[in-house]
Amino acid sequence: MHYIELGSGFPLLLGHSYLFDGTMWSKQLDELAGCYRIIIPDLWGHGKSPELPSDCASLTDIANDHLMLMDSLGIKEFGIVGLSVGGMWGAELAALYPERVKFIVLMGTFLGAEPEEQRQRYFALLNEVNQRGAIQPPVLEYVARQFYSDDVPDALLLPLIKRLSTMPEDRVCKSIVPLGKIIFGRPDKLALLQKISQPALVITGEFDKPRPPCEGSMMATLLRCEHSIIPGAGHISPLEKPEAVTQVLLTFLGAIPAGHA
Numbered sequence: 001m002h003y004i005e006l007g008s009g010f011p012l013l014l015g016h017s018y019l020f021d022g023t024m025w026s027k028q029l030d031e032l033a034g035c036y037r038i039i040i041p042d043l044w045g046h047g048k049s050p051e052l053p054s055d056c057a058s059l060t061d062i063a064n065d066h067l068m069l070m071d072s073l074g075i076k077e078f079g080i081v082g083l084s085v086g087g088m089w090g091a092e093l094a095a096l097y098p099e100r101v102k103f104i105v106l107m108g109t110f111l112g113a114e115p116e117e118q119r120q121r122y123f124a125l126l127n128e129v130n131q132r133g134a135i136q137p138p139v140l141e142y143v144a145r146q147f148y149s150d151d152v153p154d155a156l157l158l159p160l161i162k163r164l165s166t167m168p169e170d171r172v173c174k175s176i177v178p179l180g181k182i183i184f185g186r187p188d189k190l191a192l193l194q195k196i197s198q199p200a201l202v203i204t205g206e207f208d209k210p211r212p213p214c215e216g217s218m219m220a221t222l223l224r225c226e227h228s229i230i231p232g233a234g235h236i237s238p239l240e241k242p243e244a245v246t247q248v249l250l251t252f253l254g255a256i257p258a259g260h261a
Contacts, residue, residue, distance in 0.1 A: 001069055002048035003041040007033030010102075011078035013070065014040045015086020017108070017147070017236060018183055019164065019176070021047025024083070027242030031250060039078070041069055043085065045175020052175040059186055063089040067097065076100065079256075081249065083107040084211065084235065085183050094200075095192040103199040103256050105249065106223075108208050108235050110215040113188040118210075122184040130177040133169035140165055149207035149234035156239055193222035200225040201252045205233030205240070226252075 004022060012032060016024040022040035025032075032038055042049040044056060044065070056062060066089060070078060079102055082090030087109025094101040114122065125143070129135050135143060144161045145152075167176065200223045204216030213229055220227035228248050233241040 001041050001044065001050075001065060003039055003069060005037070005039055005073075007036055007038045009036045011070070011075045012036040012038050013066065013078050013080050013090075014038060015066070015080065015082035015090050016040075016043065016046070017084035017086065018043070018179065019046070019143070019147070020236065023047070024236060025238055028238055028246050028249065031246050035253070036079075039070070039073065039075070041066060043179070045171055045179055051171065052179055058182060059085070059088050059189075060092055062182075063092040063096070066090075067093060067100070070100075077102050079103040079105075079253075081105040081107065082109065083238065084109050085179075088183070088186065091192055091196065092189070094198060095195040098196070098198060101198060103253075104196065105201045105203060105252060106219060107203040107245075108205060108211045108216075108237065110211050110219065111189045111192060112215070112218075113186060114184045119184050123181065126177050126180045126184075130173055133173055135164045135167065135172065135176075146209050147235045148240055149205070149232060151232070152234065152240060156236075190218075190222060193219060196223055199252075199256050201248075202227045203230060203237065203245070203248060204228075205230045205235060205237040207233065208235045208237075210235055228252075 014025050016022055021042045025040055044052040077100060080090040087106040090104055091106060091111055094104040125139055128139060140161060144157060144164060148156060202216045202220040204213045206229050216227050230237045230241050230244050238245045
């Protein structure tokens with residue numbers, strides 16, 4: 001699993017969204033790396049990481065792969081900031097290994113099962129993408145626009161459309177499609193949230209399409225923590241409203257009790 005590392009201090013593991021890579025956090029790095037040792041992996045089949053391993057078949061497997069990465073770096077205790085699928089595997093780690101994960105921020109994510117109608121829609125799109133071996137119009141623009149608010153500037157939307165449209169067929173069929181089915185076919189694991197007693201925060205973009213604020217509110221209630229909504233942001237709030245996200249993160253991290261970070 002490819003990763004980048006920068007900064008110094010208490011380790012902070014950042015998990016990015018499906019169909020993005022570690023560069024999704026580029027706008028937060030200067031501030032975070034001034035206080036923390038930042039570890040940013042690329043999910044299997046994304047960015048510079050190799051394709052999805054054949055034995056990786058669940059979000060629990062993905063969570064354990066990230067734990068193995070931290071083990072390989074000699075990192076025993078760390079915090080997690082995870083968006084979308086990054087929050088899904090991140091919450092599993094926080095629930096399963098509370099002695100390792102000292103705090104967690106869950107952004108634009110949901111641990112419940114995908115609503116059935118939505119799951120069927122996603123699986124139909126994934127099957128079409130797999131059949132074509134590429135993300136092509138009209139699926140292409142629909143998928144890209146799911147990540148941002150309707151007011152997203154072309155400077156964010158067009159590079160995403162270009163990147164998705166030029167993915168190699170092997171990557172699409174061997175990683176993107178099967179990973180999508182792992183994510184959207186996930187079981188309901190909301191009960192895990194009640195096992196998390198570490199400091200936690202839920203963040204949702206005001207206009208997040210796949211993971212609306214009502215889901216974030218449910219998650220925060222189960223976690224017994226604050227739910228922060230980023231005004232004007234869609235799913236990829238760190239890129240669409242970077243200053244607001246950075247400030248919310250720094251405020252939360254600065255308030256973590258001594259001994260947790």
